[in-house]
Amino acid sequence: MNQSLYEKFLSSQSKLYRFAYSLAKNVSDAKDIHQDTLIKIWEMREQWERWENMEAYGMRITRNTYLNFQKARQRRLHLELGELTEKPQPNEIEKHMVIDDLKHQFLSMIQPLPQLQQNILYLREVEELEYKEIAEILEISASQVKVYLFRGRQFIKTNTQK
């Protein structure tokens, strides 16, 4: 294995955790998603040399891990909620998070947006990625990224100028 790739793997950890946190919006789920992601990347170490951008690839794996995590949670909820009269939704925690801590206010600000717009705003504003890189991570086209970024920023504009 190429040493520089290994170092990239080590150094991309914080970025991947931050992305996992921005998706899960709570520490315990973010840690689980992050751990699963690291394990997946490590298991693919033979392919690292073929990856053009390890960080972008890691972020894509993080997002897919999160989506699978959400699907599994939803399935379990359907199975286990028979006995409850009031039915909480899978994204309950996200809805209830009104974050007072300044460090997490960014998530609070983008929370009302659809998930994809949240992801795009996060990747552009926090991680400062190019449209092409964001498109690669989210598996959509660069022009879609631009459109959603436009909508996300318009939302920020409306809400900051009220």
Next chain:
Amino acid sequence: MMEAAELKRLLEKYYAAETTLAEERALKQYLEQHPAQQVSEQPFFQAVNEFKLLDTPIQEFRTSSSESRIHRLSVWRRTLRQVAAVAILALTTVAISQSYRRYERNKAEALLQQNVEADLMRISNLLNQADANLNNAVKNAVIPGLNN
């Protein structure tokens, strides 16, 4: 100092998603350095900067300060890989046991429980803020009085 017209033009371009990354960095940096501009975007950009400082709790893969020697010493590379492999094994075990425990628990309860915990922590933070603000207000009101 950026002219007001230039700042306005750049902000419009930013909202239209027409800015390059370099322009966006320059815009954010400028607003950070000139808080007196008082544009309404400042809280958002400030929140973005604060989020970048999010603590990363994962430490298992971090190498020590001897990282620079890794290039020269292949034995270190091997050791490091072994350490990483052990760490991954440990992480896998933790992940599996955690997910098993989670599966055992009623998920609806878990969601509500997390809301309760987060809310209690939030109320606690607010009560502390209330105390701190009150203390500051008392200090500001009393100390100048004493000086007089």
Next chain:
Amino acid sequence: MKAQFIILLLLSLSFNLAFGQERNSGKADDSFVDAYFTTYAKMPGYDAQMMGEAMVKRLNDKEAWKHPSIARIMKQVKTYKNLSMPVTPEFTSSMLEQLDQQVKKDRRYDQYYRKVTANSTVIIYTRGKQLIKEIAVVSIAWGHLTVSSFIGDQIDLESVRALSENR
């Protein structure tokens, strides 16, 4: 004299019926959420849920709370309720105004702390003078309202305050 007394009695009864009912629109055990927010239940995105006494007890028995300090506080709590819904700035201002009026008229709750910034409002309410029977928090930030309430027989505010220091 007798007639005047009867008129006074009738007046007093009608006063009690007219205002007493409004003041006690909910039951004595109702939470802050039930008292002031059920009228919004038909609004889009309104989402309320409750952790009843049995669930609190089961979690206490299972020692499921992630922090011993939280476990100690939850032993004082009987039920927990919360709601969330998206709100517009216009709705927020009228809702807060109405809430202030209702709480003032109701007199069951005391406003313990209020923090208002350009983009958010957070208010903590308590019920009970000597013994705190309920702590409720109303948060509005970035187009989202959440209200949470903890009900018990005797909730120690100091334990709740110390929680973030002990974590």
